[in-house]
Amino acid sequence: MKLTIARLAQAAEVGVETVRFYQRSGLLAEPEKPATGYREYSHADVQRIRFIKRAQTLGFNLDNIADLLELDGPQICDVTHELALKKLHLVEEKIAALQSIRDALQGMVLQCESKHERGVCPIIQSLATDEAKGSRKKAASSAAL
Amino acid sequence: MKLTIARLAQAAEVGVETVRFYQRSGLLAEPEKPATGYREYSHADVQRIRFIKRAQTLGFNLDNIADLLELDGPQICDVTHELALKKLHLVEEKIAALQSIRDALQGMVLQCESKHERGVCPIIQSLATDEAKGSRKKAASSAAL
DNA sequence: CTTGACTCCGTACCTATGTACGGAGCATAC
DNA sequence: GTATGCTCCGTACATAGGTACGGAGTCAAG
Known part of the structure; x- marks a missing residue:
């Protein structure tokens, strides 16, 4: 057709x-x-x-x-296998980076929900100061959500 | 300074x-x-x-x-909290989507490594046919790695 | 044989976050 | 007082994957 x-x-x-x-x-x-x-x-x-x-x-x-x-020929699988494996690693890295972002966000949200000093937002505080404590220092660069 | x-x-x-x-x-x-x-x-x-x-x-x-x-004023935290929570949900969705991609890729890589018909690549096969079995149907759209 | 819908083709535009370039003004060192 | 390097400013370019537009050709129905 x-x-x-x-x-x-x-x-x-x-x-x-x-x-x-x-x-x-x-x-x-x-x-x-x-x-x-x-x-x-x-x-x-x-x-x-x-x-x-x-x-x-x-x-x-x-x-x-x-x-x-x-791709064509009898060696196709070598190429696809390598490509898929490479992509798999990229995806795993990306997941790890996002998990560390998630942990940091969760921490902030919780802090925000618990009692804290009046007039001071813990989220803003944590962004405004350079602690890098906990999760933020490791993987979370290049987020691209 | x-x-x-x-x-x-x-x-x-x-x-x-x-x-x-x-x-x-x-x-x-x-x-x-x-x-x-x-x-x-x-x-x-x-x-x-x-x-x-x-x-x-x-x-x-x-x-x-x-x-x-x-942001300014005493209600800052309401806004940041909501923004962080929204972002947290987005990140969690993204993680779920990537995990389902990861599972699909892992399945393909494994298939490729196990014995399979000569001259036929399971990865290509699986992309060429519309099964949507297993992980691929659920979340994995809009990957953006 | 006209009307409306579709094709063809080149080109410009979109998002998001920068990067790069080029000419003119200015500042500091020698 | 000049050489060198910095600032300032506007503009163009880059990525990835499309999306939109405009004018001319073509096709099918009435």
Whole structure:
């Protein structure tokens, strides 16, 4: 079944502009433009976009995904395995960083809820002074929430 | 002690351009330009930039931080408490999402390491097909690693 | 054969947080 | 009094992943 770009986009649950963006980024081939009429897309293109979207939900960026899509041959698994492992480590680091942020925030929230000096906010105090006690010193840089 | 912008930046461990950026963003006031000579900064400006940087490591963005810096009066704690609590929830959501990504990646890596059909990569297979079994369906959208 | 919807294409814009550049003014050291 | 380095200011660029716009071509229905 041949599709126009709008129907491809709909089937893949993305916008038309996103399809074009993937084409510009080299993730998706642009079909030949016929002498008359519109470019035609296939179900394989739908699958390819879905692949991209699924890989994105696992934290792969479009560069990674381009690599994954390029893979061919009997050694594929070596490459994907390494890529997935690398990503896994990144995710674990990120989780650790966020956990240390969470601990710091929890501490602040609790302090705020317990009795404290009138007119002095412990959260502001803790941001205004350079203690670095507890969790804040270790991992929590580059949060990017 | 009065500082030039470069010495302010150095004391606060940021770049000069970052100081200017914070000024443009309204996080830091620009001192009056004297009739002759350069603008003068104080230690309070150093503290303010450090405040910003510390708040950033906790996941607050510059808009949040602008709010925090604006606060004044006896009800401060209500606002900071709410902001911190909201941020805490966001961080917890983010952690959960990343954990589900981690689980999915771990599963893939393990599959890749165990025996599997020759010439077929389980990672690619799992991205190419729409099972959504296990972890992938729940939280893992909007990864932003 | 006109109308409305869709495609095609290039380009500009968006978020957030900076970074970099370039020319002119100013200050301090020699 | 000049060389060097700093300040000041506006502007452009960078990232990642899209999103939007505008004008021209094309297609299908009535």
